[in-house]
Amino acid sequence: MSDHTIRTMRSRDMGKATSKQHFTKGFALVGTYLFLCVMAVIVLFPFYWMLISSVKSLAEYRLSKPTFWPQVLLLSNYAEAFTTASLGRLFFNTAYVGIISTILSLFITIITAFAFARLQFKGKELLFAGLLATMMIPGELFTITNYITVSTFGWTNTFTALIVPFLVSVFYIYLLRQNFLQIPNELYLAAKVDGTSDWKYLWKVMVPLALPTLISITILKMMGAWNSYIWPRLVANDEAHRLVTNGLRNAFKDTSGEVNYPVQMAAVALVSAPLFLVFIFLRKYIMAGVSRSGIKG
Amino acid sequence: MVESKHQWKAWLYLAPAIVLLLVFTVWPIINTVRMAFLEDYSIAAASGGEASFSLGVGNFVKVAQYQDFLVCLKNTVLLCLITVPISTLLALLVAVALNSIKPLRKLLQTIFFLPYVTNSIAIGMVFAAMFNIVGSLGTRRPLIQTVGIVNNVIEFFGGSYVNWINNGSSYWPNMFVLIIYIVWNALPFKILILLGGLQSVNKQYYEAAKVDSTPRWRVLWRITVPLLSPMIAYVVITGFIGGFKEYTSIVGIFGESLGPAHAPGRLNTMVGFIYDALAQHHQGRASAAALILFAIILLVTLINLQVSKKRVHY
Numbered sequence: 001m002s003d004h005t006i007r008t009m010r011s012r013d014m015g016k017a018t019s020k021q022h023f024t025k026g027f028a029l030v031g032t033y034l035f036l037c038v039m040a041v042i043v044l045f046p047f048y049w050m051l052i053s054s055v056k057s058l059a060e061y062r063l064s065k066p067t068f069w070p071q072v073l074l075l076s077n078y079a080e081a082f083t084t085a086s087l088g089r090l091f092f093n094t095a096y097v098g099i100i101s102t103i104l105s106l107f108i109t110i111i112t113a114f115a116f117a118r119l120q121f122k123g124k125e126l127l128f129a130g131l132l133a134t135m136m137i138p139g140e141l142f143t144i145t146n147y148i149t150v151s152t153f154g155w156t157n158t159f160t161a162l163i164v165p166f167l168v169s170v171f172y173i174y175l176l177r178q179n180f181l182q183i184p185n186e187l188y189l190a191a192k193v194d195g196t197s198d199w200k201y202l203w204k205v206m207v208p209l210a211l212p213t214l215i216s217i218t219i220l221k222m223m224g225a226w227n228s229y230i231w232p233r234l235v236a237n238d239e240a241h242r243l244v245t246n247g248l249r250n251a252f253k254d255t256s257g258e259v260n261y262p263v264q265m266a267a268v269a270l271v272s273a274p275l276f277l278v279f280i281f282l283r284k285y286i287m288a289g290v291s292r293s294g295i296k297g
Numbered sequence: 298m299v300e301s302k303h304q305w306k307a308w309l310y311l312a313p314a315i316v317l318l319l320v321f322t323v324w325p326i327i328n329t330v331r332m333a334f335l336e337d338y339s340i341a342a343a344s345g346g347e348a349s350f351s352l353g354v355g356n357f358v359k360v361a362q363y364q365d366f367l368v369c370l371k372n373t374v375l376l377c378l379i380t381v382p383i384s385t386l387l388a389l390l391v392a393v394a395l396n397s398i399k400p401l402r403k404l405l406q407t408i409f410f411l412p413y414v415t416n417s418i419a420i421g422m423v424f425a426a427m428f429n430i431v432g433s434l435g436t437r438r439p440l441i442q443t444v445g446i447v448n449n450v451i452e453f454f455g456g457s458y459v460n461w462i463n464n465g466s467s468y469w470p471n472m473f474v475l476i477i478y479i480v481w482n483a484l485p486f487k488i489l490i491l492l493g494g495l496q497s498v499n500k501q502y503y504e505a506a507k508v509d510s511t512p513r514w515r516v517l518w519r520i521t522v523p524l525l526s527p528m529i530a531y532v533v534i535t536g537f538i539g540g541f542k543e544y545t546s547i548v549g550i551f552g553e554s555l556g557p558a559h560a561p562g563r564l565n566t567m568v569g570f571i572y573d574a575l576a577q578h579h580q581g582r583a584s585a586a587a588l589i590l591f592a593i594i595l596l597v598t599l600i601n602l603q604v605s606k607k608r609v610h611y
Binding site: 028029032033035036039040042043044046047049050053061062063064065066108111112114115119120121122127131134136137138139140141142143144145146147148149164165166167168170173198223226227229230234244245248249252253259261264265268271272275276278279283286287290291 | 304306307308310311313314317318320321322323324325326328329332387390391394395397398401405407408409410411412413414415416417418419420422423424426427429431442443444446449481484486489490493513538541542544545548549552553568571572575576580583584587588590591594595
């Protein structure tokens, strides 16, 4: 069979198939959108339910036939939630711990990553491999001893206990080192010729160039402070140092029965709001950071 | 000369990280192993650190014999085995669907990422509210005011309400709520990774399939899944690692009692067991359990890697 005949046969076959293909294609597209929309509704529903429940009155919330739009907007739930859970104090504590630990952690990460990326010293490869190996070990294994250490240092119920043990993150060092390595070495050598010190070069050239990575680290670190629960509960569970997640769970101990759910949902919405705001404005950095790290907050 | 000066400087840059790592990472590794193998460590330490404790596997034996530990292990394994396949499959379908559309893709992509930027305790409380029966179920006054939105939906479709998490609820309804919540929580990360993988797949394979007019499910199974297999392996492995450390989502739904009112602790997990032991100052038991957890995670990861070595096409 010649090349020509094959081509005509194929085009004839395709001509026959087009209308049917168009139909199945359109059908598949509708199905795809339908599936995605159903999934989107499932994903969004808890947020929607949290928001509308948070402005309902208790009586309306308890109606046996639920309302999908509040009859009266009861914004006083938010004020009540704010005082019941003393959210002001919790927000302040969390912001304080988040900001201080992010600044210190960024500083340590930057200088360590710089040393691994640019400076020469004996045992560099071995030390770096050792650091990476610690990433495999689950955090729970460290927590037990760190709890004892922190108690021995007398740090129980202080902000220090919440900040210091987590200042070094091997993963962030790794991430930033990779970023630093991408910066051409010629730049460094040129700076050396000009007599620029390592220190100055790091802060004037490398840090600005690695800014996107540093922003990702900052966001993930802040989200970590906002979401941390287990460690704060262990070492700083007093009124003065309690962080937001722990405080929220503590303020609403009952999970079932005669609970004032609208107020509880208002508190949950208030705690979730900062995360959403950060997400709306810095989506790009969060998604980039997350896809590279695979860690939750 | 210059070399040695540089060396000295490099260590100065590294000093803060090294000091902190020695105290909060290296020492814990050594100490956890030490405490796990020292018998009756906590008792001895409490009485002023007498050197009378002996070396052995007593802590491990004690942990394994502990009834609570078996409950925790069962819950953790069940949750892992159920949620990881469901969330991976759903994420794969969503990612493939998202990849095949053009309008609304960005918006939908953002919506599917939303559960990631949440506080797992806070949103757990929302799920608890959705599954809750508000009223006094199971007490002397069987007064039910509302059976909760999920039950409302079930009743709307002609079913009867279920006691999901309240006083008197049984084990599988509890687990069902946890599974739904954990899957909901696990989707965003998996979708992000799988969609990223799909976008880097060579379009030629699909062109070839189009010419052959291969059915869609066959394209998915024969082309997409093999091409995506490195990413699928990655989300499965991280899913198992995360699943074995499941704890906060349970606190989110059931509170610190980790179970419905009549059965506190029923849904506790491995991580919960470790923290309970720690809170009761049984450091030896906590350390032994943490090492067991580490061993399980290591084993599951190795098995996963072994399986993916045979299946993954790089």
